[in-house]
Amino acid sequence: MDWDRAYANADFIPQGADYPARWQADAEAFRATARARLDLPYGEGARHRYDLFLPDGPPKGVVVFIHGGYWLAFGREIWSHLAAGPLAHGWAVALPSYTLAPDARISQMTQEIGAAITAIAAQVPGPIVLTGHSAGGHLTARMACADAPLAPDIAARILRAVPVSPLADLEQIALTGMNAKLRLVSAEVAAESPARLRRRAGQDVLVWVGGQERPAFLWQARLLSENWDCPWQVSAGHHHFDVIAPMTDATSPLTRALIG
Template sequence: MNPEAEYNNRARVPEHPAVMAGWQRDAAAWRESCPRAELGLAYGAGERERLDLFWPEGEASAVVVFIHGGYWMALGREWVSHCARGLNFHGVAVAVPSYDLAPGVTIGTIVAQMRAACAFLHRRHGKRLMVTGHSAGGQLAAMMLATQWRALDPALPADLVPAALPISGVFELEPLLPTSIGAALGITAEEARAASPRFLPKPGGVIHCVVGGDESPEYLRQTRDMAAAWGGTAEALPGLNHFTVIAPLADPGSALVGHAKRLACRQ
């Protein structure tokens, strides 16, 4: 197994610049056309500790958090606003946070920031949250499901995040260590293990792990192993790679949006 070939998604998908340019175009369009969007809400003190909250027409039946990817080192909420579109059409509100980027901060700090964003949303709207996310955001979504919320704040419900839907997540970080990604992150083996939800105790709640059917064997394996470890389910979406796998989130009629809605509204 060649770790670099397995985990360097930009090298595996040469057409990724065009796909990501499409993200930017579609995200900007949804920020303009969403029925109601609250942009730049501060969940913390830092410049990137902000989230955008996209509301459906009428009252929201649930609130979902979508966390962007970029191997914890790139991108931001403005790249993926369109991932709220499908759920918005089904009456579900979607929050899209940014976070500080590694290696300027540790992955542990990013996990703490996403916990702060979830706590902020609960205090503001009083709802439990289904958390989803792409790539690094998939790892972060799983970490939210595993969080002991009352240890952070006794006023928070223990099941603040009762369900997670990680998409193309990295749930074991140690295989990244010998790659260019691991070198750029600058993480130690101990830090990688601590940030690997695959090895955390099985939490309460529900997890459904999704991956593109055309992704690397390691991404497919990690998805299966993560679901098995926590008693969840796994699904590979045929014909989709690491960059196209989030496209169904913008489509109200997609099976992925339907599954996300069921997880969000089961609380």
């Protein structure tokens, strides 16, 4: 099995290489007009920062979006526009960055996201909705695990978690060329694969995935859904790079799934 091909996305999406520049432009345009508090710290590391977008009135709660990039690329800055949908319903939206590989292992990233959520929760009262895409979907699911690095009072505020196109089992990722930087070993695969861990008792989870995704991502989403006995939603017609685009639309099924 060619695992690098199985997890290659851009090669199978028309004009796939053009998406990052488009995301960057959309995010910059959104930040230019949004009510925001940018570059807030949640730790001492260079990437321990988050951006917080606020609605016009008191927020109903906060949606936390965790970016993807195979734990190797990107940051919060190119996803700002995804805040538009929840903001229109009166929810704040926070987007954290985290240390990328090879400077951090995935287990460290899990700890960092827990710290980010804790800092965000101190800034915005009320319920918390967690979501994230791809590697961010993995980290979203990790925050829904029973052993997530969250204090009980913070975990109790998490209304739901919606991992989008999550990497739920890391065994196959360890077989790709990416592992030269990720440095996954069997113990970390076991400890950091949400599909192998217990969901936090009572935690509402909805797994979301694009219908036109690579088979490996459809398998990952279905595996998490089956192992956690939680629903999964296949978003017809969407591939890995546009499956999160509906977050910009206040009326989209994805936005409504997030805020209920």
